[in-house]
């Protein structure tokens with residue numbers, strides 16, 4: 001059976017990085033977050049293209065993810081690990097020269113005992129209560145940690161996608177209280193924080209979702225297109241139903257296309273009977289339930305059966321699908337299945353598209 005093709009525009013990704021980079025002053029470094037296999041798009045391909053665009057620092061969530069990124073980008077870039085230095089990570093961190101963002105006293109102790117002299121960063125909790133040292137812990141170890149020259153001190157915002165949320169200013173104030181005056185580079189912001197303005201930029205920013213074309217970066221260029229091959233078309237009569245549990249009934253004679261993609265590919269069942277797929281520029285309603293491998297589409301208004309229908313494209317972004325499915329673009333992207341054929345588009349230095 002034909003599978004869908006996920007087209008990944010690495011040039012659009014690089015353009016999104018450049019545009020986000022331009023939002024902070026030249027003194028601020030713009031890193032790139034490539035965790036979760038590059039938000040589902042392929043960490044190696046994504047990291048290589050971003051390296052070429054000028055990225056010098058990458059972040060992953062877990063040490064294991066750093067292996068593929070190190071292979072892709074070579075020895076020079078810094079690869080930070082948000083999860084820090086866990087038991088069992090020591091060999092990976094050493095061998096692949098990763099920089100753990102230590103987030104507890106336990107991790108700090110482990111790192112100093114096992115990898116004396118190996119670069120590290122520190123993660124502080126400024127209010128999100130997810131990862132990082134709390135203020136009293138930080139105060140207790142601060143002098144000892146600073147004496148060892150951390151590469152970066154960072155924290156993370158909980159509500160940066162809501163610019164007017166009072167939590168942003170509160171976390172900013174907490175982060176400043178914890179770090180003002182230290183002689184170490186500081187970082188607070190992901191995509192949302194970059195858009196909050198220069199007070200939130202410090203020395204380094206860490207965009208993820210905006211690179212991949214997602215909100216809250218509204219001006220992002222779309223990076224993915226998902227093209228689903230039409231396997232079969234059929235005519236149904238008025239009153240006939242389509243798909244599991246008969247959730248859609250033809251109100252008049254209809255022409256139905258069945259395409260190859262389903263919830264096993266990360267296409268959430270929550271978009272059953274509500275999203276559309278595109279035949280070029282023409283929207284065609286998704287009818288019936290999304291099943292494991294198949295989606296049914298009403299193409300009654302088309303003259304010819306299309307060879308494929310696009311679920312994600314310039315007309316319907318990951319955030320549009322997320323809204324219909326009551327989730328967020330991040331989840332749609334990182335759920336996109338391994339069964340899809342991934343086709344990468346990139347032109348480097350004006351060279352031929354590959």
Ligand SMILES: *Cc1c(COP(=O)(O)O)cnc(C)c1O
Nearest residue numbers: 033082156190191206207208209
């Ligand atoms: C995921 C993550 C990022 C990137 O966030 P986006 O919202 O995707 O830009 C940055 N910093 C930390 C700590 C993260 O966990």
